[in-house]
Amino acid sequence: MTNSGSTSGIPEATVVRLPEYLRALSALSESGWTVCSSDDLAAAAGVNSAKVRKDLSHLGSYGRRGVGYDVEFLRSHISREIGMTQEWSVLIAGIGNLGHALANSAGFQARGFRTVALVDADPQRVGETVAGVVVRDQSELEACIAQHHVAIGVIATPPHVAQDMCDRMVAAGVTSILNFAPVVLTVPEGVDLRRVDLAMELQILAFHAQRRTVVA
Amino acid sequence: MTNSGSTSGIPEATVVRLPEYLRALSALSESGWTVCSSDDLAAAAGVNSAKVRKDLSHLGSYGRRGVGYDVEFLRSHISREIGMTQEWSVLIAGIGNLGHALANSAGFQARGFRTVALVDADPQRVGETVAGVVVRDQSELEACIAQHHVAIGVIATPPHVAQDMCDRMVAAGVTSILNFAPVVLTVPEGVDLRRVDLAMELQILAFHAQRRTVVA
DNA sequence: TAGATTGTTAATCGATTAACAATC
């Protein structure tokens, strides 16, 4: 797959917004909303209402004309669609500052995900407990994956070892990988790879900022 | 602006790839390449060569037909285009695990960026030194921005205070904001806002993973 | 019935890709 493999019939652009709708619906629910219109949901998710209706239409017909969407019903439906009704076991490779932060982050401790294994190459770090999990040596990566049935592998290692980590994860059967290392990874067909690059985000902001000052 | 404001004439899809080309060219340069074809650069950046040529054509005509691109020349040109020839002052609001990791990350310490200020709401954390910078109380946000001429504000606070932080940054003159809080922020016209959401990345992977298992 | 809002269609827009003339 290597990202954007629209196997599901649902456009990738829509898939990427589903988690946002889920978050928005949870927020609406907590604020006491029981029903909302596409306009309400659009405002909460930061998009326009045409996009909301189009996106939701890909999941099926869950609204009522003249009325809107039942918040709880829609939320549980999207939740099931995204797979948040089951637990996904996560392994983090590389427990430096970032790996440490990820393990402790709300996103990784949210319902639906369980950080079950941490590995690092630094002997000093092995044995340490982070977010309730004992860090193991990187040589035990394969054993960790097998033991915990890891579904999602997260790479937070230095860039020069990222491809090797990735290859080993794939060989051990992991088919979903999230890469934080600033390097392009290669994965075989059928493996889903996403990447988050902090430097790149700053650079994109800098590009626009520069344009503003140059133009002005 | 609120993202994707194609003021520059360069398509936003291209802008997002420029940092990747820059990284790829640096890697090629370090490996001793002096000239590379669009095919070589494409391989290093994880895209196809048609996209490379099309993207680069938006910057001008910097290759030689039959030969390729001069690695150093192209690198320095893109570097200037992105604004990496100047220093951008960065402030991070919220020095929890994530803010801490960001301040120490390679991306934030890269050439072109300088983390000049850190603020937090927790009195316990104020006064602590992180990545060589002393954490100050969040009430000093405006003073920090003015004192250090902050160009980029990073929000790594809990979600419920993120909008307030954002508003204060904007009021203090910051026009580029990177948000790590899992919430949709509203900014006025002319402010460039990007967002990174860790939970969302995991959920997108989970969606595809579930589809694979359901279909299989 | 009148008002509201969905689900869908059709139009528009932008991004990707293939192909090839230009030219080193």
Next chain:
DNA sequence: TAGATTGTTAATCGATTAACAATC
């Protein structure tokens, strides 16, 4: 001259948006 590779054009593809008939 022959081979290689760019820069650009035109075709394709997918995503966004506006508009409105269907219907609660």
